[in-house]
Amino acid sequence: MKPPSEAAFTTTAVLIGALTLLALGAAFATPYLQRVVTEALIYVVMVVGLQVFVGNSGIVSFGHVSFMVIGAYVSALFTLPIEKKLELLSLPNSVLQLHAPTPLAAAVAAAATGLFALLAGLPIVRLRGVAPSMALFALLVISHVGAQNWKAVTGGRQAMVGLPLATTPWTALGCAAVAIIAAAVYQASRRGALLRCARESEVAAESIGINIAAERLFALVLSAMLCALGGVLFAHFLGTLGPNTFYLDTTFLTLAMLVVGGMRSVSGAVTGVLVLSAASETFRYLEQGITVFGRDLEAPNGLQEVALALIMLTILILRPAGICGATEVGTLLSRLHKGRRDTAAQTRS
Amino acid sequence: MNSLQTLVDAVNLGAVYALAAIGVGVIFGVMRLINFAHGELISAAAFTAYLLEGQPVWMRVAGALTASFVMALLMERIAFRSIRKASAATLLITSFALSYLLQHLIVLVFGARPLGVSLLPQLSESVRAGELRIPWLELATISSTALILGALLLFFHRSRLGVAMRAAAEDFTMARLVGVRSDRIIAAGFGISGLLAACIGLYLVIQSGTVSYRMGVDIVLVAFVATVVGGMGSLGGAALGGFLVGVTSIALQAFLPESWRPYRDAFLFGLFLAFLILRPGGLMQPRHRREWV
Numbered sequence: 001m002k003p004p005s006e007a008a009f010t011t012t013a014v015l016i017g018a019l020t021l022l023a024l025g026a027a028f029a030t031p032y033l034q035r036v037v038t039e040a041l042i043y044v045v046m047v048v049g050l051q052v053f054v055g056n057s058g059i060v061s062f063g064h065v066s067f068m069v070i071g072a073y074v075s076a077l078f079t080l081p082i083e084k085k086l087e088l089l090s091l092p093n094s095v096l097q098l099h100a101p102t103p104l105a106a107a108v109a110a111a112a113t114g115l116f117a118l119l120a121g122l123p124i125v126r127l128r129g130v131a132p133s134m135a136l137f138a139l140l141v142i143s144h145v146g147a148q149n150w151k152a153v154t155g156g157r158q159a160m161v162g163l164p165l166a167t168t169p170w171t172a173l174g175c176a177a178v179a180i181i182a183a184a185v186y187q188a189s190r191r192g193a194l195l196r197c198a199r200e201s202e203v204a205a206e207s208i209g210i211n212i213a214a215e216r217l218f219a220l221v222l223s224a225m226l227c228a229l230g231g232v233l234f235a236h237f238l239g240t241l242g243p244n245t246f247y248l249d250t251t252f253l254t255l256a257m258l259v260v261g262g263m264r265s266v267s268g269a270v271t272g273v274l275v276l277s278a279a280s281e282t283f284r285y286l287e288q289g290i291t292v293f294g295r296d297l298e299a300p301n302g303l304q305e306v307a308l309a310l311i312m313l314t315i316l317i318l319r320p321a322g323i324c325g326a327t328e329v330g331t332l333l334s335r336l337h338k339g340r341r342d343t344a345a346q347t348r349s
Numbered sequence: 350m351n352s353l354q355t356l357v358d359a360v361n362l363g364a365v366y367a368l369a370a371i372g373v374g375v376i377f378g379v380m381r382l383i384n385f386a387h388g389e390l391i392s393a394a395a396f397t398a399y400l401l402e403g404q405p406v407w408m409r410v411a412g413a414l415t416a417s418f419v420m421a422l423l424m425e426r427i428a429f430r431s432i433r434k435a436s437a438a439t440l441l442i443t444s445f446a447l448s449y450l451l452q453h454l455i456v457l458v459f460g461a462r463p464l465g466v467s468l469l470p471q472l473s474e475s476v477r478a479g480e481l482r483i484p485w486l487e488l489a490t491i492s493s494t495a496l497i498l499g500a501l502l503l504f505f506h507r508s509r510l511g512v513a514m515r516a517a518a519e520d521f522t523m524a525r526l527v528g529v530r531s532d533r534i535i536a537a538g539f540g541i542s543g544l545l546a547a548c549i550g551l552y553l554v555i556q557s558g559t560v561s562y563r564m565g566v567d568i569v570l571v572a573f574v575a576t577v578v579g580g581m582g583s584l585g586g587a588a589l590g591g592f593l594v595g596v597t598s599i600a601l602q603a604f605l606p607e608s609w610r611p612y613r614d615a616f617l618f619g620l621f622l623a624f625l626i627l628r629p630g631g632l633m634q635p636r637h638r639r640e641w642v
Contacts, residue, residue, distance in 0.1 A: 135625055142614075259446075305456070320432065
């Protein structure tokens with residue numbers, strides 16, 4: 001088998017290649033399909049970001065959506081047109097006058113979210129068992145309540161409208177590539193290996209001197225920054241941002257994508273996004289079809305969600321490791337390659 | 350007088366949260382599962398009370414209890430039994446997915462809007478004692494919680510099944526070795542959890558007069574926090590944790606400056622994070638919970 005770094009290189013190349021083909025294909029398709037593909041690419045950024053923490057630490061996070069919330073609002077603060085800001089927010093004028101191009105705002109948003117994750121993560125990474133998952137959920141609730149009520153900065157329940165529509169299929173693709181590379185490099189790195197060791201056994205990891213809390217915190221900050229980037233992309237894709245843009249539904253959808261694909265590999269995260277995006281698009285189409293033929297104005301609301309949850313439960317019960325399991329595309333390819341070489345060697349001898 | 354009023358409110362909310370936390374804690378005890386779908390057991394009771402509107406009260410209450418009880422047992426049999434040995438992460442996500450599924454099944458059938466329902470409206474009237482006004486509902490809640498806690502205490506310490514359940518919560522493998530049937534224990538845990546969820550569902554129906562598909566979510570999140578505060582795996586801890594969270598919530602409502610009140614839940618969950626820094630294991634960390642090689 002190839003060394004892990006080489007397999008990681010193949011993995012990133014294959015995944016980014018596949019997504020590039022998808023984006024290229026969408027460029028020739030209808031505008032509607034282009035939007036679907038862009039949205040899927042944004043979810044790749046989010047779910048791969050989620051995978052960095054969940055996959056390597058083994059801790060299910062119900063709180064990563066809070067990083068998207070924070071990232072999106074920070075970016076909005078710098079990019080919303082000044083007159084909208086004056087109308088909606090009540091901040092000192094010097095702050096309101098701050099304006100930045102979207103890429104710079106996105107970078108600031110990711111950095112600020114990373115700092116937030118560092119501080120909020122300090123108590124969380126020391127917890128054992130299921131407690132960290134609950135604590136991360138607490139983070140989600142806090143950020144949601146904050147977004148709803150901190151009118152001066154977020155505009156409260158009223159949505160911010162008029163964000164620059166800076167997310168094109170190509171920016172989404174670029175960010176997805178960045179996320180995949182970051183996740184693969186981290187996974188192949190020494191730190192990633194140390195964290196996975198702690199995932200398998202906390203006692204064993206401690207006995208060989210691994211600082212579990214520090215490793216978890218590092219992964220949390222990295223994944224929070226990627227999720228923040230995903231949040232920024234999404235806000236600038238919709239052009240609006242409100243307290244309900246990211247909440248329980250986003251939490252469910254991103255987790256479902258991660259679980260269906262396989263949370264222990266980056267390939268799994270990407271696969272999950274593609275499979276569930278395709279499935280939910282199919283059901284959205286069916287929902288519309290039913291209204292047309294049945295002449296029933298009330299579309300069966302909730303059908304799409306029910307279907308996604310059923311897919312997720314089926315995978316969990318029949319194949320708990322997800323479609324890809326813990327196997328990366330790169331490792332799979334090198335295994336196939338080795339198998340073929342072995343057969344060739346056998347026939348020769 | 351006002352502070353006495355606040356005190357009654359605090360005890361009332363503490364009692365409700367304690368019941369919710371025990372409902373979540375009892376399943377964690379026997380199965381190491383945090384059951385997100387507990388919220389939908391609450392909804393099941395509430396929607397049954399809604400559907401039986403017009404029937405006599407005892408029938409609606411009995412119907413609600415039965416609905417949650419049966420649904421809890423079905424949930425265990427269909428969704429959780431096959432993955433009982435899976436990792437904690439898988440269990441957690443499965444219950445999360447199940448909760449989401451049930452919520453949207455409710456949306457499919459009843460729609461996403463809250464529906465009005467009236468159950469025992471006379472309970473929203475208040476008793477007057479001087480300047481103190483206490484709704485009958487709060488009195489009923491506090492007294493029935495005391496009764497339920499007493500019954501649970503008797504069950505877990507005096508009955509064979511209850512003792513077996515506590516043994517299984519301490520060490521599941523050991524309990525099985527001395528003849529405790531795992532299927533029966535886990536089913537009993539779900540059954541009790543379902544009955545407790547029904548009580549919460551009825552309380553919410555009487556208190557708010559509405560049912561909606563996400564009515565159980567908020568209280569279950571609080572129950573999770575409460576079980577962590579109390580110490581995962583300890584039922585007494587869950588009850589204490591629930592009570593403390595309820596009291597803290599009312600205290601924040603009463604003592605926070607007016608302009609900060611909308612952030613009450615953020616403060617509540619923030620306090621929870623701060624508490625975790627001080628006591629990451631919770632108040633009553635069971636001794637046996639430490640991991641040995």
